[in-house]
Amino acid sequence: MKKQNSTALKWIINIAFVIISFIALFPILNLVLSSFRPASEIMRNGISLVFDPSSLNLNNYKFIFTEASTYWGWYGNSLIIALITVVLSLFFSAMVGYALALYDFKGRNVVFGFVLFILMVPFEILMLPLFQMMIKMQLVNTYTAVILPAVVAPIAVFFFRQYALGLPKELMDSARMDGATEYGIYFKIMLPLMTPSLAAMAILQGLGAWNNFLWPLVVLRSNSMFTLPLGLATMLTPYGNNYDVLITGSLMTIVPIIILFIFFQRYFVAGLTVGGVKG
Structure with a gap:
């Protein structure tokens, strides 16, 4: 019984850490996705996960590396x-x-x-x-x-x-x-x-x-x-x-x-x- 409780506790802790990690990495994920979006899209919808996937492109990176x-x-x-x-x-x-x-x-x-x-x-x-x-x-x-x-x-x-x-x-x-x-x-x-x-x-x-x-x-x-x-x-x-x-x-x-x-x-x-x- 004690071993089952210990295993269950480990699973709860691991799930909690996964959730906390996702919350911590969420701003980074948002930043990465926004870096592929044009300025007009960002101005219209803001920095969020709600955007048009077809608008994603590499223009921002091309500008950074070339101009x-x-x-x-x-x-x-x-x-x-x-x-x-x-x-x-x-x-x-x-x-x-x-x-x-x-x-x-x-x-x-x-x-x-x-x-x-x-x-x-x-x-x-x-x-x-x-x-x-x-x-x-x-x-x-x-x-x-x-x-x-x-x-x-x-x-x-x-x-x-x-x-x-x-x-x-x-x-x-x-x-x-x-x-x-x-x-x-x-x-x-x-x-x-x-x-x-x-x-x-x-x-x-x-x-x-x-x-x-x-x-x-x-x-x-x-x-x-x-x-x-x-x-x-x-x-x-x-x-x-x-x-x-x-x-x-x-x-x-x-x-x-x-x-x-x-x-x-x-x-x-x-x-x-x-x-x-x-x-």
Whole structure:
């Protein structure tokens, strides 16, 4: 009887997860189908599953791949910014988090307290002083202005610090006895052990950099420097909305994130789980 109840419970849970998955994927399915519809059809019926199947075509994709040169410029800008942001953020944030976790030095708790404090401050409050810094440094309308505030992200420092607390200090002591330098210990021994956390944070930081809208809106000026979120937003104007191209272009923005997750998915859950429970 107990085995039958357990089997029935598993079936109920599986069905519930299937329903939840369908609800979660429904907007994506709607977006995919709408990307094949002409603008007139979208304006008439809206973004919904009620449409004329005979109206589906590849014109939107043909336009994106053959005529929308500006779109691919925005795409390239987003790729460059996201890639550099992820690499620099992982490099510096992992190093800071590792030092806060495994080294005893004067003021360590104070530094970690500042990290927590900045983590609790909304970015909108920091935006004005950051923008003033960009003006003084003459970095407005550059990649550097978009990337610099995210190089050492407080959430990444906190995450790496929590993960590094679970690393065995005995390995560090053994390496020191063998004559390894502190940088050698970090890069050759400890950093490889942090691979799951690096992969998890690469996905989160990449997603944040790719979808970032507010900060690029503040510091970027020219159309040629716009990122994808900014560029797609310019398609919505009071004089005409290119919903067909906008939807197709928005769908194409999902591709890099999917590729990033496919590469790092086996580390993602492990990195979040271990890094989240250490204290």
